[in-house]
Amino acid sequence: MKTPVLIVNLKQYDQSLGRNSIKFAEIAKKMSDKHNVSVVIAPPAPMIDDTSSICLTMSQHIDPYEPGAHTGSLLAKHVKELGCIGTIINHSEKRISYENIEKCVELCKKHRLISVVCAKDNKEAGELAALKPDFIAVEPPELIGGDICVTTKPEVIVESVKAVSDVSPQTKVLCGAGVKHRDDVEKAIELGSQGILVASGVVKADDIENAMEDLVMGML
Ligand code: G3P
Secondary structure, eight states, rough: OOOSSSEEOOOOOOOGTTTTTHHHHHHHHHHHHTTTOOEEEEOOGGGGHHHHHEEEEEESSOOOOSSSTTTOOOOHHHHTTTTTTEEEEEEEEOOHHHHHHHHHHHHHHTOEEEEEEEESSHHHHHHHTTTSEEEEEEOGGGTTTTSSSGGGGGGHHHHHHHHHHOTTOOOEEEEEEESSSSSHHHHHHHHHHHHHSSSHHHOOOEEEEEEEEHHHHOOO
Protein backbone atom coordinates (compact mmCIF):
# COMPACT_ATOMS: atom_id res chain seq x y z
CA MET A 1 0.00 0.00 0.00
CA LYS A 2 1.55 3.26 -1.08
CA THR A 3 1.17 6.63 0.61
CA PRO A 4 -0.51 9.02 0.85
CA VAL A 5 -3.46 6.81 1.74
CA LEU A 6 -7.11 7.52 2.36
CA ILE A 7 -8.65 5.15 4.91
CA VAL A 8 -12.43 5.33 5.09
CA ASN A 9 -13.61 3.92 8.40
CA LEU A 10 -17.23 2.87 7.89
CA LYS A 11 -17.69 2.43 11.67
CA GLN A 12 -21.12 0.96 12.45
CA TYR A 13 -23.26 3.64 10.83
CA ASP A 14 -26.61 2.55 9.42
CA GLN A 15 -25.28 3.56 6.02
CA SER A 16 -22.48 0.95 6.35
CA LEU A 17 -24.27 -2.10 7.63
CA GLY A 18 -24.61 -5.32 5.66
CA ARG A 19 -24.59 -5.03 1.89
CA ASN A 20 -24.29 -1.23 2.14
CA SER A 21 -20.55 -1.73 2.65
CA ILE A 22 -20.26 -3.14 -0.86
CA LYS A 23 -21.19 0.20 -2.37
CA PHE A 24 -18.34 1.91 -0.46
CA ALA A 25 -15.94 -0.82 -1.57
CA GLU A 26 -16.87 -0.37 -5.22
CA ILE A 27 -16.42 3.40 -5.04
CA ALA A 28 -13.08 3.01 -3.22
CA LYS A 29 -11.88 0.65 -5.95
CA LYS A 30 -13.06 3.03 -8.66
CA MET A 31 -11.26 5.99 -7.01
CA SER A 32 -8.05 3.96 -6.56
CA ASP A 33 -8.00 2.94 -10.19
CA LYS A 34 -9.02 6.31 -11.58
CA HIS A 35 -6.50 8.37 -9.60
CA ASN A 36 -3.81 5.75 -8.93
CA VAL A 37 -3.90 6.29 -5.15
CA SER A 38 -4.44 4.00 -2.17
CA VAL A 39 -8.02 4.09 -0.93
CA VAL A 40 -8.80 1.62 1.86
CA ILE A 41 -12.09 0.90 3.58
CA ALA A 42 -12.60 -0.49 7.08
CA PRO A 43 -16.11 -1.99 7.06
CA PRO A 44 -18.03 -3.61 9.91
CA ALA A 45 -16.30 -6.95 10.61
CA PRO A 46 -18.95 -9.23 9.08
CA MET A 47 -18.36 -7.57 5.70
CA ILE A 48 -14.57 -7.90 5.56
CA ASP A 49 -14.69 -11.03 3.45
CA ASP A 50 -16.92 -9.40 0.83
CA THR A 51 -15.19 -6.04 0.57
CA SER A 52 -11.64 -7.43 0.48
CA SER A 53 -12.36 -9.06 -2.85
CA ILE A 54 -13.34 -5.62 -4.22
CA CYS A 55 -10.93 -3.09 -2.70
CA LEU A 56 -8.13 -2.68 -0.15
CA THR A 57 -9.72 -3.52 3.20
CA MET A 58 -8.69 -3.13 6.83
CA SER A 59 -10.30 -4.37 9.99
CA GLN A 60 -11.61 -1.73 12.43
CA HIS A 61 -10.13 -3.63 15.37
CA ILE A 62 -8.43 -6.86 16.39
CA ASP A 63 -8.20 -8.60 19.73
CA PRO A 64 -4.79 -9.58 21.14
CA TYR A 65 -5.17 -13.32 20.60
CA GLU A 66 -4.05 -16.22 18.51
CA PRO A 67 -6.73 -18.80 17.59
CA GLY A 68 -8.31 -20.53 20.59
CA ALA A 69 -11.22 -20.25 23.02
CA HIS A 70 -11.92 -16.53 22.60
CA THR A 71 -15.66 -16.19 22.03
CA GLY A 72 -16.65 -13.01 20.21
CA SER A 73 -13.12 -11.96 19.37
CA LEU A 74 -11.66 -10.83 16.07
CA LEU A 75 -8.25 -12.31 15.33
CA ALA A 76 -5.35 -11.02 13.26
CA LYS A 77 -4.89 -14.45 11.69
CA HIS A 78 -8.55 -14.54 10.68
CA VAL A 79 -8.77 -11.05 9.17
CA LYS A 80 -5.60 -11.81 7.20
CA GLU A 81 -7.13 -15.01 5.88
CA LEU A 82 -10.26 -13.08 4.88
CA GLY A 83 -8.19 -10.73 2.76
CA CYS A 84 -7.50 -7.71 4.95
CA ILE A 85 -4.27 -5.86 4.26
CA GLY A 86 -4.16 -4.43 7.77
CA THR A 87 -6.08 -3.28 10.79
CA ILE A 88 -6.86 -0.24 12.88
CA ILE A 89 -5.83 -0.73 16.52
CA ASN A 90 -6.89 1.32 19.57
CA HIS A 91 -9.39 3.53 17.77
CA SER A 92 -10.82 6.20 20.08
CA GLU A 93 -14.13 4.33 20.07
CA LYS A 94 -12.41 1.00 20.83
CA ARG A 95 -9.51 1.82 23.16
CA ILE A 96 -7.38 -1.00 24.56
CA SER A 97 -4.50 -1.10 27.06
CA TYR A 98 -0.89 -0.36 26.08
CA GLU A 99 -0.02 -4.02 26.72
CA ASN A 100 -2.76 -5.18 24.38
CA ILE A 101 -1.76 -2.65 21.71
CA GLU A 102 1.75 -4.11 21.92
CA LYS A 103 0.39 -7.65 21.48
CA CYS A 104 -1.77 -6.57 18.53
CA VAL A 105 1.17 -4.87 16.79
CA GLU A 106 3.23 -8.06 17.26
CA LEU A 107 0.37 -10.14 15.85
CA CYS A 108 0.22 -7.83 12.83
CA LYS A 109 3.94 -8.33 12.24
CA LYS A 110 3.56 -12.09 12.55
CA HIS A 111 0.56 -12.28 10.24
CA ARG A 112 1.83 -9.65 7.80
CA LEU A 113 -0.88 -7.09 8.41
CA ILE A 114 -0.34 -3.33 8.25
CA SER A 115 -0.82 -1.89 11.74
CA VAL A 116 -2.55 1.49 12.08
CA VAL A 117 -2.41 2.42 15.76
CA CYS A 118 -4.58 5.35 16.82
CA ALA A 119 -3.42 7.98 19.30
CA LYS A 120 -5.39 10.78 20.89
CA ASP A 121 -2.57 13.36 20.82
CA ASN A 122 1.11 13.86 20.07
CA LYS A 123 2.19 12.63 23.49
CA GLU A 124 0.43 9.32 23.05
CA ALA A 125 1.65 9.16 19.44
CA GLY A 126 5.24 9.29 20.70
CA GLU A 127 4.61 6.65 23.36
CA LEU A 128 2.96 4.28 20.91
CA ALA A 129 5.70 4.79 18.32
CA ALA A 130 7.95 2.77 20.64
CA LEU A 131 5.96 -0.28 19.51
CA LYS A 132 7.11 0.41 15.94
CA PRO A 133 3.78 0.03 14.17
CA ASP A 134 3.55 0.78 10.45
CA PHE A 135 1.33 3.82 11.06
CA ILE A 136 0.25 6.02 13.94
CA ALA A 137 -3.04 7.81 13.28
CA VAL A 138 -3.55 10.85 15.47
CA GLU A 139 -7.19 11.81 16.05
CA PRO A 140 -8.21 14.33 18.72
CA PRO A 141 -11.27 12.57 20.24
CA GLU A 142 -13.26 15.77 20.72
CA LEU A 143 -13.17 16.47 16.96
CA ILE A 144 -14.24 13.00 15.81
CA GLY A 145 -17.58 13.04 14.01
CA GLY A 146 -17.81 16.83 14.05
CA ASP A 147 -17.33 19.69 11.63
CA ILE A 148 -14.06 21.05 12.99
CA CYS A 149 -11.13 19.47 11.21
CA VAL A 150 -7.96 18.17 12.89
CA THR A 151 -6.01 20.59 10.69
CA THR A 152 -7.40 23.49 12.76
CA LYS A 153 -4.94 22.19 15.35
CA PRO A 154 -1.86 22.03 13.11
CA GLU A 155 0.42 21.58 16.11
CA VAL A 156 -1.20 18.19 16.81
CA ILE A 157 -0.05 16.91 13.42
CA VAL A 158 3.35 18.61 13.35
CA GLU A 159 4.23 17.54 16.89
CA SER A 160 3.00 14.00 16.30
CA VAL A 161 5.18 13.69 13.20
CA LYS A 162 8.16 14.85 15.24
CA ALA A 163 7.38 12.68 18.27
CA VAL A 164 6.95 9.59 16.10
CA SER A 165 10.01 10.13 13.92
CA ASP A 166 12.19 10.69 17.00
CA VAL A 167 11.26 7.25 18.30
CA SER A 168 10.50 5.22 15.18
CA PRO A 169 11.59 6.88 11.92
CA GLN A 170 10.02 4.13 9.81
CA THR A 171 6.52 4.65 11.32
CA LYS A 172 4.34 6.93 9.19
CA VAL A 173 1.83 9.37 10.64
CA LEU A 174 -1.79 9.72 9.54
CA CYS A 175 -4.41 12.04 10.97
CA GLY A 176 -8.16 12.20 11.16
CA ALA A 177 -11.24 13.76 12.79
CA GLY A 178 -13.57 16.22 11.14
CA VAL A 179 -12.00 15.81 7.69
CA LYS A 180 -14.59 16.76 5.09
CA HIS A 181 -12.98 18.48 2.12
CA ARG A 182 -10.07 18.39 -0.29
CA ASP A 183 -8.52 21.45 1.40
CA ASP A 184 -8.43 19.58 4.71
CA VAL A 185 -6.49 16.75 3.10
CA GLU A 186 -4.08 19.10 1.33
CA LYS A 187 -3.38 20.91 4.58
CA ALA A 188 -2.86 17.66 6.54
CA ILE A 189 -0.36 16.41 3.97
CA GLU A 190 1.41 19.77 3.96
CA LEU A 191 1.79 19.41 7.74
CA GLY A 192 3.50 16.03 7.36
CA SER A 193 0.64 13.54 7.47
CA GLN A 194 1.00 10.64 5.04
CA GLY A 195 -2.72 10.16 4.71
CA ILE A 196 -6.13 10.52 6.29
CA LEU A 197 -8.59 8.53 8.34
CA VAL A 198 -12.12 9.67 7.61
CA ALA A 199 -15.58 8.45 8.51
CA SER A 200 -18.65 10.72 8.67
CA GLY A 201 -17.51 13.05 5.85
CA VAL A 202 -17.84 10.12 3.45
CA VAL A 203 -20.25 7.71 5.13
CA LYS A 204 -22.93 10.33 5.78
CA ALA A 205 -22.48 12.22 2.51
CA ASP A 206 -25.46 12.53 0.16
CA ASP A 207 -23.16 11.73 -2.73
CA ILE A 208 -20.57 9.23 -1.50
CA GLU A 209 -18.58 9.10 -4.70
CA ASN A 210 -18.32 12.85 -4.88
CA ALA A 211 -17.24 13.08 -1.23
CA MET A 212 -14.59 10.38 -1.62
CA GLU A 213 -13.27 11.81 -4.86
CA ASP A 214 -12.97 15.29 -3.34
CA LEU A 215 -10.74 13.87 -0.57
CA VAL A 216 -8.71 11.83 -3.05
CA MET A 217 -8.08 14.99 -5.08
CA GLY A 218 -6.48 16.51 -1.99
CA MET A 219 -3.88 13.73 -2.02
CA LEU A 220 -2.82 14.21 -5.64
O1 G3P B 1 -11.47 6.66 12.12
C1 G3P B 1 -11.77 7.90 11.59
C2 G3P B 1 -12.64 8.68 12.46
O2 G3P B 1 -12.54 8.48 13.82
C3 G3P B 1 -12.81 10.11 12.08
O3 G3P B 1 -14.18 10.28 12.11
O4 G3P B 1 -16.30 11.20 11.40
O5 G3P B 1 -14.48 12.69 12.23
O6 G3P B 1 -14.25 11.60 10.00
P1 G3P B 1 -14.82 11.53 11.39
